[in-house]
Amino acid sequence: MTRKNPNHIFFNPNVNTLKPYVPGQQTNDTEYVKLNTNENPFGPSPRVKETIIQFLENSESQLRLYPEPESDSLRKVIAQKFSIRDDEVFVGNGSDEVLSLCFLSFFAERGTLSFPELTYSFYPSIAKLFKIPFSTFKLKKDFSLDLNFVDQKSASIIFPNPNAVTGIALPVKKIESFVCKNPNKLIIIDEAYADFNRASCVPLIKKYSNLLVIQTFSKSRGMAGLRIGICFGNSYLINGLRSVKNSFNSYPIDSLANIAAISAIQDESWFEKNISMIIEIRSYFMLELEKLGFKVLPSSANFVLATHPVIKAKVLREYLNLNKILVRHFPNTIVSNWLRITIGTRENCNLILTVLKQKISEVK
Numbered sequence: 001m002t003r004k005n006p007n008h009i010f011f012n013p014n015v016n017t018l019k020p021y022v023p024g025q026q027t028n029d030t031e032y033v034k035l036n037t038n039e040n041p042f043g044p045s046p047r048v049k050e051t052i053i054q055f056l057e058n059s060e061s062q063l064r065l066y067p068e069p070e071s072d073s074l075r076k077v078i079a080q081k082f083s084i085r086d087d088e089v090f091v092g093n094g095s096d097e098v099l100s101l102c103f104l105s106f107f108a109e110r111g112t113l114s115f116p117e118l119t120y121s122f123y124p125s126i127a128k129l130f131k132i133p134f135s136t137f138k139l140k141k142d143f144s145l146d147l148n149f150v151d152q153k154s155a156s157i158i159f160p161n162p163n164a165v166t167g168i169a170l171p172v173k174k175i176e177s178f179v180c181k182n183p184n185k186l187i188i189i190d191e192a193y194a195d196f197n198r199a200s201c202v203p204l205i206k207k208y209s210n211l212l213v214i215q216t217f218s219k220s221r222g223m224a225g226l227r228i229g230i231c232f233g234n235s236y237l238i239n240g241l242r243s244v245k246n247s248f249n250s251y252p253i254d255s256l257a258n259i260a261a262i263s264a265i266q267d268e269s270w271f272e273k274n275i276s277m278i279i280e281i282r283s284y285f286m287l288e289l290e291k292l293g294f295k296v297l298p299s300s301a302n303f304v305l306a307t308h309p310v311i312k313a314k315v316l317r318e319y320l321n322l323n324k325i326l327v328r329h330f331p332n333t334i335v336s337n338w339l340r341i342t343i344g345t346r347e348n349c350n351l352i353l354t355v356l357k358q359k360i361s362e363v364k
């Protein structure tokens with residue numbers, strides 16, 4: 001927000017100081033190959049489309065009704081899949097909304113929040129919105145997380161596993177040991193990419209009441225456009241989260257997202273196939289990037305972070321952009337000379353490899 005505009009006096013003063021999160025570029029130009037926001041190249045289970053079409057054909061009039069306020073039918077199916085109780089599941093309008101509600105419910109006015117120096121850049125934006133003081137902890141030289149670096153005085157901790165931007169995962173055992181040793185700190189594990197690592201902290205919510213786990217339908221289930229996020233935790237915490245949600249928006253999940261998400265959860269075989277394909281393409285893509293001279297971090301997510309020893313990341317990003325390929329570059333961070341590239345289809349990966357090869361051969 002700019003203070004130069006005289007109307008800035010009408011705002012909550014905090015709003016004038018916000019630094020909003022800037023998402024990766026979206027485009028309607030289908031000529032672009034989008035490898036910049038970690039969307040799933042294969043989309044959702046075909047059952048999702050069938051369910052939405054059936055819903056609109058058979059009960060279009062349902063759209064005049066409000067959706068289920070607590071998304072009970074969806075929470076029930078999620079709870080069954082994870083072998084937990086319905087009251088240990090909360091759903092919201094994308095995990096960004098779930099994160100915002102968690103920051104407000106569990107982090108605000110409760111001391112300092114701690115997160116890694118390099119992570120999902122939405123965290124500092126939400127913290128500023130709710131005036132949550134935060135500190136960041138250093139990564140190791142190889143960019144992996146070390147929970148020994150967390151500020152001992154912090155009241156709460158959040159980090160993605162695998163970590164955003166790097167794709168590096170911590171073993172669940174290490175997270176469990178940290179959660180167990182810090183019973184007075186509230187710890188949130190953001191598992192946006194955990195399905196691509198086939199490892200999750202969700203079962204731990206039964207054992208530890210200081211742990212919440214957040215997941216999304218945007219990545220592994222290919223449904224970023226429908227906006228569905230989940231929070232798993234002890235029923236007391238989940239109940240509190242519901243109170244906050246009901247003080248803000250009673251109906252975060254619309255009727256179409258609700259039925260679509262249920263269908264997605266029920267199509268386990270599509271989900272498994274989708275994840276396997278992405279993991280397989282990831283291994284291929286990492287190897288091929290290395291053959292071109294790139295250094296690639298060991299990714300457990302649906303993206304890789306790579307740097308070239310000679311050509312600057314900014315130059316490569318611009319060259320790819322000219323060739324209608326979008327990737328993510330993070331200037332002014334410790335990975336300013338790295339590119340984050342989403343795992344697309346094998347064809348997408350071959351295309352980007354060809355374009356990168358062209359640029360590298362120009363420089364030689």
Ligand SMILES: Cc1ncc(COP(=O)(O)O)c(C=O)c1O
Pocket residue numbers: 037038093094095096097120160164190192215216217218224228229
């Ligand atoms: C680590 C992490 N958490 C959460 C999200 C938000 O996902 P969504 O709001 O689409 O559920 C993202 C999106 O890129 C992410 O990278």
